[in-house]
Amino acid sequence: GAVVSQHPSWVICKSGTSVKIECRSLDFQATTMFWYRQFPKQSLMLMATSNEGSKATYEQGVEKDKFLINHASLTLSTLTVTSAHPEDSSFYICSATPGGTSAFGYTFGSGTRLTVV
Amino acid sequence: TQLLEQSPQFLSIQEGENLTVYCNSSSVFSSLQWYRQEPGEGPVLLVTVVTGGEVKKLKRLTFQFGDARKDSSLHITAAQPGDTGLYLCAGDMRFGAGTRLTVKP
Numbered sequence: 001g002a003v004v005s006q007h008p009s010w011v012i013c014k015s016g017t018s019v020k021i022e023c024r025s026l027d028f029q030a031t032t033m034f035w036y037r038q039f040p041k042q043s044l045m046l047m048a049t050s051n052e053g054s055k056a057t058y059e060q061g062v063e064k065d066k067f068l069i070n071h072a073s074l075t076l077s078t079l080t081v082t083s084a085h086p087e088d089s090s091f092y093i094c095s096a097t098p099g100g101t102s103a104f105g106y107t108f109g110s111g112t113r114l115t116v117v
Numbered sequence: 118t119q120l121l122e123q124s125p126q127f128l129s130i131q132e133g134e135n136l137t138v139y140c141n142s143s144s145v146f147s148s149l150q151w152y153r154q155e156p157g158e159g160p161v162l163l164v165t166v167v168t169g170g171e172v173k174k175l176k177r178l179t180f181q182f183g184d185a186r187k188d189s190s191l192h193i194t195a196a197q198p199g200d201t202g203l204y205l206c207a208g209d210m211r212f213g214a215g216t217r218l219t220v221k222p
Contacts, residue, residue: 006159034210043205044160044212093159105150106210108159 002028004096006109013084013116020080021112023050023094029074030096034106035067038091050077050094084116120144121206121213129219133195138216140206141188147209149189151180154203154215163191196220 003026013019023033031052036044048069049057056069066088068080077096081088091113095106122141130136140149148167152160164173166182166189173180177200179192193200198220206213 004159036212041217043215046210046212049210091157095159105152105162105165107162108152111157111159113157 002096002098002107004094004107004109006094006112008112009110010113011115013114015085015116016083018080018082019084019114020078021092021094021114023077023079023096023109025075025096025098028096028098030077030098031074033071033077033094033096035069035077035079036093036095038093038111040091044093047079050079052077081114084114086116089114089116121208121211123204123206123213123216125216126214127217127219129221130196132197132220132222134220136193136196136218138191138193138204138218139188140190140213142208143187144208145186147186149182149186150207151189151191152205152207152212154205160205193218198222 005024005026007022011019033050035047037047038044046059047062050069050071052071052074058064071077091111093111095108097106124139148165150165151163153163154160164180169184169186171182177194181190201220203215203217205215
């Protein structure tokens with residue numbers, strides 16, 4: 001089955017620094033990947049849709065300049081949290097599916113726990 | 118924005134009991150997905166329902182899609198401690214708030 005790998009699984013960074021999170025589709029090509037954020041004991045909130053070779057589409061209320069998304073290849077999307085602050089601490093998860101779009105569900109990465117101190 | 122409302126938010130039951138989780142919306146979806154998430158991990162897809170009125174079974178789990186394709190339910194028969202987790206419904210890449218299920222031995 002489709003496998004999505006996320007790296008790192010956890011990261012601690014200082015306030016003001018930037019952190020890059022990688023999302024890879026291991027055995028399929030993904031023209032579209034999705035980035036979510038999940039706060040403790042809450043559901044997943046869609047942040048943005050990452051499109052290979054073009055600009056990401058951000059959800060309302062998500063700052064483009066703060067959460068930089070790059071989807072430079074068909075198997076890799078990256079999310080960079082710039083000038084991180086403690087309130088950015090969260091669980092970030094990506095998802096993708098073979099073929100780019102599917103009404104039949106998506107495969108999720110194992111998530112990245114970001115802690116900003 | 119299409120909102121998905123899940124109920125109940127929390128559910129704590131004894132092993133062997135049955136339970137039903139609901140996912141409702143005022144919007145029509147072409148399909149709905151159910152996921153289960155363990156702490157510190159990404160959600161894992163359980164099932165996708167596509168056709169109005171559809172019923173799908175996955176061992177002790179029964180999923181139903183409403184006739185109008187606006188709602189769905191998940192029924193678990195004879196729950197086991199291993200069923201403990203966060204159950205999420207999703208449509209058009211957006212998730213409901215989830216139902217946190219605890220099954221006590």
